[in-house]
Amino acid sequence: MSHQARDVFADALQRLDLAAKYAKVDPETLLRLRQPKQFLEVSIPVRLDNGSLRIFTGYRCKYDDTRGPAKGGIRFHQDVSASEVKALAFWMTFKCAVAGLPFGGGKGGVIVDPRELSMAELERLSRGYIRAIAWAIGTDVDVPAPDVNTNGLIMAWMADEYSNVVGRREPGVITGKPVAMGGSLGRDDATARGGFFILKELEARLGWERRKEPRRVAVQGFGNAGEHFAKLAHADGCQVVAVSDSNGGVYNPGGLDIASMIKADHKPGFVPDASVCGPGTRRISNAELLELEVDVLAPAAVENVITEENAARIKAQVVLELANGPVTVQADAILERRGVLVVPDILANSGGVTVSYFEWAQNKMGYYWTADEVRERLGQYMRREFNATYELAKANKIGMRMGAYAHALERLGPALESTGTARRYAKE
């Protein structure tokens, strides 16, 4: 089954219904959060290297912009759909609210398997996509960034194309740019580092700091989030026993030497062959990886990998969602019953958009920070919001997912209500 054969957006809205119980928000606010403010579908004609023309379908969703310009990445994937883009934009709305950033939520995507395109075709597609949506984005309107299968180079093409369209440089229109083009130091590994800051806070809460045996970690996905997280965990002394990409992964019960696996000739996004990963390493499927006996499981790939089908077999103590939407609503209930602590995507992977915010702020100021300043401030944001969510969840005896949604609604509610609701009129 492709990762989003189910209606991801309908599933995402179920979480809103569940969370509404724990937050004091006006029913009209919840009603407004049930659909995107704007949704675009565009066609992108691209001349292929062989001379033929191919038309790609792209989307951009501005879900909500009450708390600030919409914000969210652009995904290139063969399984992209309108429902998925809406769900991802909905999650961005809640993510930016949880993280306390002055942004709403947005997301974009193009239906394409980028592995089938040459670099030149990929550049034409990236520029064509931005030309198609240029009128709907802007530094104070909607600010794209990288997501699955897009990166700094693609953001550079897109930011450049936007400048061509509007006739001026506007670096704050896109984040995740290369540093040479106005990107922020520390944006590269920000998603992983944010998740890692949370892991450290959690360790203190769970008393893991005192334990003698090493922390065992499995990471699904070796893209920007997964690879950097594996590296940070390994450097901190964790035993990273398994990592994977979309073709499967490698497993070593004694811990993989992540640092030496990521060599100079390393192909980004792909796990090296088991034969070069040291003695005792064997191949493992993605399904097996998820069910390993570990302390921390970090799904860092795509949606819906932990479902009602495998949730009962998840043996991790903590699931740190570095991907967006890796656990289904049905699986949530099973994991909670079994005492698995799930740190939800909208909190666990918010480090990426937090440093995107720093990049946007630096672009607006035209004044740039050092890597240490970026890391330090990222740490402040992650610790502050993790602890607020943890306390809120504990006080209400709910899981961290509902805690995070309730925390986000505490910020979204007053913002939306101040733009006008029945409750406000009733008070007059």
Ligand code: GLU
């Ligand atoms: N695509 C990332 C996410 O899902 C980053 C978004 C951004 O930086 O705007 O959070």
